[in-house]
Amino acid sequence: MVQSTALPRNEPGITAVVGILKQRFGERCQTGQAIRNQHGHTTTWIDTQAPDAVLFPTETAEVSEIVSLCAENGVPVIPFGIGSSLEGHVNAPAGGVCLDFSEMNRILAVHGEDLDCVVQPGVTREQLNTYLRDQGLFFPIDPGANASLGGMTATRASGTNAVRYGTMKDNVLALEVVMADGTVIRTAQRARKSSAGYDLTRLMVGSEGTLGVITEITLRLQGIPEAIRSARCSFPSVDAACQAVMATIQYGIPVARIELLDQLSVSAANTYSKLDLPETPLLLLEFHGSEAGVAEQSATFGEIAGEFGGSGFDATSSTEERSRLWQARHDMYWACLGLRPGAKGISTDVCVPISRLAECVVAAQEKATEEGLIAPMVGHVGDGNFHALLLIDMDEPEEIAKAEHYVGWLNDLAISMAGTCTGEHGIGQGKRPYLERELGPATRYMAAVKAALDPENILNPGKILPI
The missing domain is CATH 3.30.465.10 (Uridine Diphospho-n-acetylenolpyruvylglucosamine Reductase; domain 3)
Structure with missing residues (x-):
């Protein structure tokens, strides 16, 4: 795992707060090692930094009571949803109390x-x-x-x-x-x-x-729209698929979804989801509106796709077929793990202006090949956002170092294209080094807002801003 920075712990404050909370909330305050590790663990390669206690509040008044107690004693508070974040958002680098909102x-x-x-x-x-x-x-x-x-x-x-x-x-x-x-x-x-x-x-x-x-x-x-139609179309290259996306957006077609799967991702989807798609870059689309509207939109996209070498265009309003395709898209993480059994999947994302999308995706693919990394790519390409899933042997330090270098390179590439180091994953701990590169002096004003609203730095410390 990649080591994350630990912050100074307030041992007396933590001991006092955990004792009070256990007495106040009973079984809703858990301190067992397993549940604490579960609430520090995320789907990333950053090492786990467990909280000292996990609380399960049931109403706002209880959250207020817990936060007030932690504030009085200088103890960190870390909110927790279901733990699906990807950049170390729920780690507790200074210990403290995790608030699990499942109840x-x-x-x-x-x-x-x-x-x-x-x-x-x-x-x-x-x-x-x-x-x-x-x-x-x-x-x-x-x-x-x-x-x-x-x-x-x-x-x-x-x-x-x-x-x-x-x-x-x-x-x-x-x-x-x-x-x-x-x-x-x-x-x-x-x-x-x-x-x-x-x-x-x-x-x-x-x-x-x-x-x-x-x-x-x-x-x-x-x-809920009157009609929903899904479509799929294969392309000879990622560049051709991205050019079709740009033309679709510029033409003003009100597409609801437009997703890119590269060749590796399509291969993984075929195996995992029992599909028979051509193993070339693929666009999945969805159109929402009236029956006539979605028919016209999908037909217009088919014409645009043909101009960029698109083939196998197929549109359907069948609920079963639509669900099958989109379930395969949502299962991509698990599907891609099958490309290298036993590897850990490390997902990273960037977002660039749509005009730079093709250039960025192609460069990312070439760099992965150059580094000897298996990195299937998918993307919400209608807004310039794409993801690379690095399949890494976590017992090989050299491979981990290559992956770290690649992620940093990709973040810097996106920033150099007037893009962002994260389109949707967030900063957390993993992307923190790149925020200042992207926004420069603006991060100082972010720090000023943080200091004004949380002067004792108890709310999810060690995230977003430099330590």
Whole structure:
């Protein structure tokens, strides 16, 4: 594993707080080594830094009580959704208390006439959409994993539908947040727009638990489309597929999803998901709207794809076939592990302007080959975001070093193209060295905001900003 920096521990404060919390919350305060390791572990190669206790609050008042106690004693607080983050977000480098929100999983209200809902942070996206289905509504943000909505808000998540519906920042209307001193605030009302003061909602979205602990989320909803059509098309090269994506976006086709799988990913999907796709770069698309609208959109894309050498274009409105294709896309992590059994999959992401997408993806592929790395690539290419999954033998230090170098090189490449070191994974611990390279002096003002809202640095310390 890659070593992460430890921070100074407040041993007397931690001992005092854990003792009080065990007495106050009983079995809802866990200190066993296994559960602590589980809440420090993430799906990354950063080594585990376990908290000293794991708490399972059930309401905002309890979160406020816990944070107030930790603030009085200078003890870190680390929010935890379901642990699907990829950059060491839930590690506890200074120890402290992990707040597991799995028991704060209630859907508090659905306002169908206003197309919004209010949920607790432990609600997952699949849970919410199952609840909404009978009302003809859905929540569109789909990062792949069945992540908690609190975690998705904290990391400014996006995913396959972002090209049409935006990211979490576009779909969160208001938040209830417990601040570093235990004070509970609301950042906005349910109105669709407001000019009332600073936009604290957007400040909290993407703050990764470093500015406040989210305890309630008001989300924008969408009506389930009248018609949905999926399409797939193979291309002779990644460059050709990306050129087709750029032309589609520039033509103004309101595509809901447009996903790229490179040749390695298609091969993995064929084996894992029992598909028979041509093993060349592939685009998967989805169109939402009226019956006539989706038919016209998919037909227009087919014409564009043909101009860039696209072949095997196939569009379908069959629910079964659509589900089969998109399930294969969501299973890509597990499918790609089959390309090198026993290896650990290390996922990294970058995002660049769409005009630089083809250049960036091709360069990333060439660099992986040059370094002797197996790195299948997939991407939410409609907004310039793609992922490389490095398949690494974690018992080989030289291979780990190559992978670290590659990730750093890819981050720097994206930044040099006026892009970002992360389109949706977030900064956490893993991407922290690249934030200042990307934003320069702006990080000093981020640090000033952090110092103002969390002067004792108890909220998820060691994340986003330089230590």
